[in-house]
Amino acid sequence: MTDKSKEIQSEIPPEQLGFDSRFKFSCHKGVKCFTDCCRGIDIMLTPYDILTMRKRLELSSEEFLAIYTEPKMLEKAELPVVTLKLLDDERKSCPFVRDEEGCIIYDDRPTTCRYYPLGVGSLSYTSELGEKDEFFFTVKEKHCFGFQEDKEWTVAEWRQDQGIDLRDEVNEGWADLIVRKKTIPSTIKLTEKSREMFFLACYNIDKFRRFVFESSFLDRYDIDENRVEKARNDDVELLQLGFDWLKATLFHEGEENFKVRQSG
Numbered sequence: 273m274t275d276k277s278k279e280i281q282s283e284i285p286p287e288q289l290g291f292d293s294r295f296k297f298s299c300h301k302g303v304k305c306f307t308d309c310c311r312g313i314d315i316m317l318t319p320y321d322i323l324t325m326r327k328r329l330e331l332s333s334e335e336f337l338a339i340y341t342e343p344k345m346l347e348k349a350e351l352p353v354v355t356l357k358l359l360d361d362e363r364k365s366c367p368f369v370r371d372e373e374g375c376i377i378y379d380d381r382p383t384t385c386r387y388y389p390l391g392v393g394s395l396s397y398t399s400e401l402g403e404k405d406e407f408f409f410t411v412k413e414k415h416c417f418g419f420q421e422d423k424e425w426t427v428a429e430w431r432q433d434q435g436i437d438l439r440d441e442v443n444e445g446w447a448d449l450i451v452r453k454k455t456i457p458s459t460i461k462l463t464e465k466s467r468e469m470f471f472l473a474c475y476n477i478d479k480f481r482r483f484v485f486e487s488s489f490l491d492r493y494d495i496d497e498n499r500v501e502k503a504r505n506d507d508v509e510l511l512q513l514g515f516d517w518l519k520a521t522l523f524h525e526g527e528e529n530f531k532v533r534q535s536g
């Protein structure tokens with residue numbers, strides 16, 4: 273299984289696919305490689321993955337991060353991300369895979385697991401215009417027999433079937449922050465404090481909630497009240513608020529939505 277986040281901006285992939293491109297693939301309990309791809313893998317988790325997985329496992333985001341993830345620094349962007357911590361068994365298995373059943377958190381599996389066997393890349397990104405020149409490609413790994421099945425999909429059908437569209441929509445602000453950081457000159461460095469803010473708002477949603485509602489955050493920033501109320505009761509709204517706050521404080525974009533209140 274290949275990490276969705278692996279960008280291949282400078283490489284030419286074997287075949288670039290669009291939303292209407294077709295490919296043959298099927299993964300089910302009958303394939304002889306069943307669960308092989310859930311071992312020895314590198315899965316970067318998205319903010320929405322953490323939100324849903326921690327809920328499924330009835331853990332706080334702090335507990336989930338401590339038990340199931342490993343921190344990693346994203347090359348080039350130099351931003352902290354988290355990957356799924358694998359078991360220390362012979363095959364380096366995902367903690368959620370079972371030989372017979374397959375994935376025990378299937379409905380809440382990470383975005384990367386949903387994308388497979390598709391990868392995503394971009395030829396260019398114009399942050400000022402917010403335009404992405406995205407393409408897809410199939411990741412054909414030797415151990416995967418899913419490509420020998422007859423079931424045919426378009427890329428758009430696969431994305432919809434796997435719930436990728438929803439996840440990409442929720443995670444868009446996070447992906448945008450990473451691309452923005454990658455495209456600014458490498459001489460411009462974020463401070464350690466800025467990286468901590470990024471980690472907090474993107475991955476530790478329960479701690480971020482306390483930061484927003486139980487610290488002086490709302491005294492410091494003048495934020496639309498409706499937005500604050502929505503975020504109070506909805507994790508996804510809180511994530512979006514966090515992404516926009518990071519965009520304003522780290523990249524000075526949309527600062528009008530997070531005006532610092534005058535003291536005194």
Ligand code: SF4
Pocket residue numbers: 309310311313366367368369370374375376377378381382385
């Ligand atoms: S989360 Fe589920 S689908 Fe993804 S690697 Fe683990 S067991 Fe496999």
Ligand code: SF4
Pocket residue numbers: 298299300303304305306307308309310388415416417418419
């Ligand atoms: S068909 Fe491919 S995706 Fe499905 S279990 Fe086998 S290796 Fe994994």
